Amino acid sequence: DIQMTQSPSSLSASVGDRVTITCRASQSISSYLNWYQQKPGKAPTLLIYAASSLQSGVPSRFSASGSGTDFTLTISSLQAEDFATYYCQQTYSPPWTFGRGTKVEIK
Amino acid sequence: EVQLVESGGGLVQPGGSLRLSCAASGFTFSNYWMGWVRQAPGKGLEWVANIDQDGSDKYYVDSVKGRFTISRDNAENSLYLQMNSLRAEDTGVYYCARHGSRCFNYWGQGTLVTVSS
Numbered sequence: 001d002i003q004m005t006q007s008p009s010s011l012s013a014s015v016g017d018r019v020t021i022t023c024r025a026s027q028s029i030s031s032y033l034n035w036y037q038q039k040p041g042k043a044p045t046l047l048i049y050a051a052s053s054l055q056s057g058v059p060s061r062f063s064a065s066g067s068g069t070d071f072t073l074t075i076s077s078l079q080a081e082d083f084a085t086y087y088c089q090q091t092y093s094p095p096w097t098f099g100r101g102t103k104v105e106i107k
Numbered sequence: 108e109v110q111l112v113e114s115g116g117g118l119v120q121p122g123g124s125l126r127l128s129c130a131a132s133g134f135t136f137s138n139y140w141m142g143w144v145r146q147a148p149g150k151g152l153e154w155v156a157n158i159d160q161d162g163s164d165k166y167y168v169d170s171v172k173g174r175f176t177i178s179r180d181n182a183e184n185s186l187y188l189q190m191n192s193l194r195a196e197d198t199g200v201y202y203c204a205r206h207g208s209r210c211f212n213y214w215g216q217g218t219l220v221t222v223s224s
Contacts, residue, residue, distance in 0.1 A: 042216075043216055046210055050209065094168075
């Protein structure tokens with residue numbers, strides 16, 4: 001199985017900060033990497049698919065890049081509604097594994 | 108508007124069975140792969156199973172193989188997860204999700220499964 005390692009596991013940031021989350025795959029997954037946001041008590045929502053494609057309706061302050069084994073999600077200017085947990089997911093081969101998540105908290 | 112509504116969760120004893128359902132609307136259900144994802148209390152997301160458009164191709168995470176069965180009824184716009192031989196570690200919220208471009212682009216609100224004596 002492909003292992004997905006996210007870092008950091010949590011971070012504290014202020015509104016307006018630039019935030020970067022990384023995700024590393026245990027083997028090459030080409031660009032089959034997605035990013036999800038989950039708020040407490042809610043279902044996850046898709047932010048980014050295919051490593052860098054912004055899902056319709058997602059604000060442009062979210063961006064992502066990477067291919068192969070190393071990927072990043074960037075929030076250019078953190079907003080109050082962005083405090084949540086973020087997960088990466090590989091869909092290169094089943095099982096479609098998720099990272100353990102990065103919790104973004106208010107500083 | 109795409110809607111996915113799960114049902115069928117509840118409290119079940121270890122070794123018991125439960126059948127989850129997901130009612131889909133707002134899109135042509137038979138055109139899409141579908142999947143189930145679960146989340147143990149306070150933990151991260153775990154992909155459980157996928158099924159193709161006509162139900163002929165299915166994939167499972169190793170921990171549920173032989174115990175869980177994903178299926179669908181395209182005439183009823185419904186997705187199912189039959190869960191047998193349930194264990195405490197199967198406890199969590201189960202989400203139904205629609206596939207997009209090798210991703211899950213729509214999710215239901217989830218249904219809670221608790222396995223406990």
